Amino acid sequence: MGRMWALGPDLEVSRIGLGAWQFGTERWGYGSDFTREDAIAAIHASLEAGVNWIDTAEVYGDGESERIIAEALGDRIRDVVIATKVAGSHLRYGDVLKAAEGSLRRLRRDWIDLYQLHWPNSYVPLEETLKALEELLASGKIRYVGVSNFPPELTEPLRQALGGRLVSNQVRYSLADRSIEKHILPYARRHGIAIIAYSPLGQGLLTGKYTRDSLPEDPIRGDHPLFRSPNVDRIFEVVAVLQELARKYERTPAQIALRWLIQQDGVVAIPGAKNAEQARDNAAAMDFSLTPEDWARLSEVSRFEITYFTE
Numbered sequence: 001m002g003r004m005w006a007l008g009p010d011l012e013v014s015r016i017g018l019g020a021w022q023f024g025t026e027r028w029g030y031g032s033d034f035t036r037e038d039a040i041a042a043i044h045a046s047l048e049a050g051v052n053w054i055d056t057a058e059v060y061g062d063g064e065s066e067r068i069i070a071e072a073l074g075d076r077i078r079d080v081v082i083a084t085k086v087a088g089s090h091l092r093y094g095d096v097l098k099a100a101e102g103s104l105r106r107l108r109r110d111w112i113d114l115y116q117l118h119w120p121n122s123y124v125p126l127e128e129t130l131k132a133l134e135e136l137l138a139s140g141k142i143r144y145v146g147v148s149n150f151p152p153e154l155t156e157p158l159r160q161a162l163g164g165r166l167v168s169n170q171v172r173y174s175l176a177d178r179s180i181e182k183h184i185l186p187y188a189r190r191h192g193i194a195i196i197a198y199s200p201l202g203q204g205l206l207t208g209k210y211t212r213d214s215l216p217e218d219p220i221r222g223d224h225p226l227f228r229s230p231n232v233d234r235i236f237e238v239v240a241v242l243q244e245l246a247r248k249y250e251r252t253p254a255q256i257a258l259r260w261l262i263q264q265d266g267v268v269a270i271p272g273a274k275n276a277e278q279a280r281d282n283a284a285a286m287d288f289s290l291t292p293e294d295w296a297r298l299s300e301v302s303r304f305e306i307t308y309f310t311e
């Protein structure tokens, strides 16, 4: 299995990309837990380890994530695949065009490789959003379109209109939450739409560094259903197997968890990182394989349904 996946005929991405929500986001501890220099070092470390793309969004750090990426890459910005997103609140025709201009300006770039609709918006007719996307594609300001958090019924009209230019759905997917396997993943497979797995480390839970008594308390994770019973108890059962396999493969639990994802056709993952060490650790998930038996064992132990009614 190769390290790259073709999102489109001329758009290849490494199986591991770098998620950039953390950069510029105080709720993730930016400015207290880690610095701008750490973020920049994480970007450089990712590229050195074979990652060729970064996932960001206009809303991340209120634009700061895109600015940090531009600063870190300098002249190399054109050599790296950039995926960004228009906010769900910006899906009106004029707003999409304005949002794209804003991202291009902050990224200091003439085009966006993958432009994703961050969340669906039931108040805006899809045709309005489509018209803007078609114009952006025609002008070359964006090369491909992706959706994020879109169910099949909302993806299908876009697919019919855009054909091969709609290439991905970015959704929460990991050994801690496999909900997308019911509807979203089979639909994507059927139509050759790639799954970009976000929160692929269960927002840190699958790294094995947290215990029941030491869960993160930041505003992003403190109240998240993944970090509460009964979900967290089931996830710790997965973590125990990740730790066992980490010893067997001489890898980290994070690498095993990421490997389980990217060993599937049509799935790429974008772990977030707060520093170079985490970025390097995550990128190395591309350097080994799980045996089919170990892959299946992880599938078995993670076969539970996440509940949103938590204690």
Ligand SMILES: NC(=O)c1ccc[n+]([C@@H]2O[C@H](COP(=O)([O-])OP(=O)(O)OC[C@H]3O[C@@H](n4cnc5c(N)ncnc54)[C@H](OP(=O)(O)O)[C@@H]3O)[C@@H](O)[C@H]2O)c1
Residues within 6 Å of the ligand: 018, 019, 020, 021, 022, 028, 055, 056, 118, 148, 149, 170, 171, 197, 198, 199, 200, 201, 202, 203, 204, 205, 207, 209, 216, 254, 270, 271, 272, 273, 274, 277, 278, 279, 281, 282
């Ligand atoms: N489209 C959407 O709606 C959406 C939603 C969420 C995320 N995303 C995208 O997906 C990316 C990743 O998702 P995520 O940030 O939610 O979750 P994640 O990648 O599962 O977890 C990231 C966090 O895990 C910890 N971590 C990462 N690598 C580690 C390592 N090797 N060892 C130990 N700890 C490590 C870090 O936090 P600590 O060190 O503090 O534990 C890091 O902030 C985001 O950056 C963003 O680009 C998109």
